[in-house]
Amino acid sequence: GAVVSQHPSRVICKSGTSVKIECRSLDFQATTMFWYRQFPKQSLMLMATSNEGSKATYEQGVEKDKFLINHASLTLSTLTVTSAHPEDSSFYICSARPTSGSSYNEQFFGPGTRLTVL
Amino acid sequence: GQQVMQIPQYQHVQEGEDFTTYCNSSTTLSNIQWYKQRPGGHPVFLIQLVKSGEVKKQKRLTFQFGEAKKNSSLHITATQTTDVGTYFCAGRMGRGGGSQGNLIFGKGTKLSVKP
Numbered sequence: 001g002a003v004v005s006q007h008p009s010r011v012i013c014k015s016g017t018s019v020k021i022e023c024r025s026l027d028f029q030a031t032t033m034f035w036y037r038q039f040p041k042q043s044l045m046l047m048a049t050s051n052e053g054s055k056a057t058y059e060q061g062v063e064k065d066k067f068l069i070n071h072a073s074l075t076l077s078t079l080t081v082t083s084a085h086p087e088d089s090s091f092y093i094c095s096a097r098p099t100s101g102s103s104y105n106e107q108f109f110g111p112g113t114r115l116t117v118l
Numbered sequence: 119g120q121q122v123m124q125i126p127q128y129q130h131v132q133e134g135e136d137f138t139t140y141c142n143s144s145t146t147l148s149n150i151q152w153y154k155q156r157p158g159g160h161p162v163f164l165i166q167l168v169k170s171g172e173v174k175k176q177k178r179l180t181f182q183f184g185e186a187k188k189n190s191s192l193h194i195t196a197t198q199t200t201d202v203g204t205y206f207c208a209g210r211m212g213r214g215g216g217s218q219g220n221l222i223f224g225k226g227t228k229l230s231v232k233p
Contacts, residue, residue: 034221043206043225044161093160107151107221109160 003027004096006110013084014118021079021113023094029074030096034107035067038091050077074099084117091115122209124224132232137194139227141207148210150183150190151221156203164192197231204228 003026013019023033031052036044048069049057056069068080077096081088091114095107123142131137141150149168153161165174167183167190174181180193190209194201204226211222 036223044223046221046223095161106163106166108163109153112160 002098002106002108004094004108004110006094006113008113009111010114010116012116012118015085016083018080018082019084019115021081021092021094021115023077023079023096023110025075025096025098025108028096028108029099030077031074031099032097033071033077034095034097035069035077035079036093036095038093038112040091044093047079081115084115086117089115089117122207122222122224124207124227126227127225128228128230130230130232131197133199134196137197137201137229138191139205139207139229140189140191141209141224142189143209143211143222145188145211147187150187150210151208152181152190152192153206153208154203155206155226159203161206194229197229199231199233202229202231 005024005026007022011019033050035047037047038044046059047062047067048059050069050071052071052074058064066082068082071077077094091112093109093112095109097107121144125140129137149166151166152164154164155161165181167174167181170187171185172183178195182191184190190207192205206226207224208221
């Protein structure tokens with residue numbers, strides 16, 4: 001149980017285009033989902049906290065107009081990288097926290113999306 | 119800002135040796151979590167510690183949470199090649215044991231095990 005999927009797993013795009021990444025909790029409901037970015041050989045950096053039905057909370061230094069987050073249902077959150085540039089190339093990971101149950105305090109991570117902007 | 123420092127950054131051990139990674143926070147944590155990320159994989163939750171001075175064990179892994187709730191450690195006894203990966207701590211800020219604060223990840227300790 002507690003599986004989180006991400007789609008796509010890899011994406012290559014041209015500079016200036018927008019890319020949407022989906023994060024789904026497959027067998028549980030998640031009121032809260034998190035989006036992280038991981039640079040090579042570095043730790044996870046929290047970008048934003050996504051709450052179902054409300055606006056996302058962005059961490060300091062993360063541009064909300066560039067990284068659009070939508071959490072329209074209890075099982076789906078999307079991250080859209082708008083007008084992508086090569087410096088946005090990174091590994092983006094989402095995680096989901098179950099709404100209830102014994103795993104409430106855990107975060108379950110998706111497999112990540114490798115974004116390469118040419 | 120709030121930080122979680124983790125050391126060492128890298129650790130190379132011979133199979134059978136012990137391994138320890140340490141996390142320190144500049145502020146009191148409400149809880150601390152540990153994750154393992156295998157090479158090429160994504161972080162997998164290992165455990166959460168909430169209480170001051172708490173010690174939890176999972177087979178060869180021992181997790182400790184400091185009395186002041188500002189530091190934590192993960193100790194692996196008699197490492198095996200399957201232990202290879204990066205171990206991250208993640209501290210949740212705040213004084214209660216709850217889950218309201220943000221989770222701040224340490225930079226991770228990359229463990230390699232020589233057979």
